[in-house]
Amino acid sequence: MKRLLTLLMALAMTASLAACGGTGSSGDTADSGNSGTTAEGGETAGSSGVEDGVLTIAMECAYAPYNWSQSDDSNGAVPIKDSDAYANGYDVMIAKQICEANGWELEVVRTDWDSLVPGVQSGVYDAVIAGQSMTAERMEQVDFAGPYYYASIVCVTKADSPYAGAAGISDLAGGSCTAQIATIWYDSMLPQIQDAKIQPAAESAPAMLMALETGTVDFICTDMPTAKGAVVAYPDMKLLDFTGSDDNFEVDEGEINIGVSVRKGNAELKDAIDSVLSTMTEDDFNAMMDEAIAIQPLSES
Incomplete structure (x- = not known):
């Protein structure tokens, strides 16, 4: 653990192409490679870019409904490497389908958001399935398979907030707000709100939600799945969706x-993953996301 923590800290500081700065932490993981080892089911793992038939993926395990950690294997959760906890969520569901179709075993590594891009660049893990937007900036640093979800941008406020009746982003003018660090929500969306009092970015999705719940901010900006999960976990929150309005985020x-x-x-x-995702429709993705929202824990461990 200490050795890999040191490695990830170094990666985060030195990877000039990293999408996010900062340090990360995770357990030891299998190296990516192309050894030609035969995977379960007769697949040649190397021909699909996966060593030893084990797809090692990284995620925060703290970003419901995309991913979260829980104490047992209920609802199809899988073990988190070097941990007594289990990972579940939409990302895990997608990963399991990818692995099943390719005859791979699945290994989940828990790491922080800032470590995702540097870790996949260096081969610490094979892939990141963690609710990442396919932005032009990230596509200069890594290759993307997918999409595996189409997530509109929304806001969340308290049901009793003065902003609860907002019909567009102009109605949010002057409000205090935040979003998760190193996301397009914080970097690109919040600045579009006139006179917004943008507070420091939250280190994680749960921290972002807690800032709203405790009244530190008036509203947050996030994507639709995260917002849907939030209003399930926090019934006093209200989702603000400006889709179809001319007064929406660009x-x-x-x-x-x-x-x-x-x-x-x-x-x-990339091609092996795309071969699975290409068989799924947007309706399939939405149905799976609805399932993830329905089984998410009300508070993440």
Whole structure:
């Protein structure tokens, strides 16, 4: 653990192409490679960019409904490497389908948001399935398979807030707000709100929600799945969806498309993942996300 923590800290500081700065932490993981080892089910793992038939993926395990940690294997949760906890959520559901179709075993590594891009760039893990937007900036640093979800941008406020009746982003003018660090919500969306009192970015999605719940901010900006999960976990919150309004956030396709990132040039792995995702429709994605929201824990461990 200490050795890998040191490695990830170094990666986060030195990877000039990293999407996010900062340090990360995770357990030891299998190296990515192309050894040609035969995976379960007769697949040649190396031909798909996966060593030893084990797809090692990284996620925060703290970003419901995309991913979270829990204390047991209920509802199909899988073990988190070097931990007594289990991972579940939409990302885990997608990962399980990818692995089943390719004859791979699944290994989940828990790490922080800032470590996702540097870790996949260096081969610490094979892929990131963690609710990442397929932005142009990230696509310069990693390759993306997918999308595996299309997530519109929304806001969340308290039901008794003066902003609860907002019909567009102009109605949020002057409010205090935040979003998760190193996301398009914080970097690109909040600045579009006139006179917004933008507070320091939250280190994680749970921290972002807690800032709203405790009254530190008037509203937060996030994507639709995170917002839907929030109003389930916190019944005193209200989702603000300006879709279809002329008074909405300006976004491009990459900011709402969620993808699986792999190391630049790993075409075999990207293609193997795409071969699974291409068989699924937007309705399939939405149905699976609804299932994840329904089983998410009300508070994450």
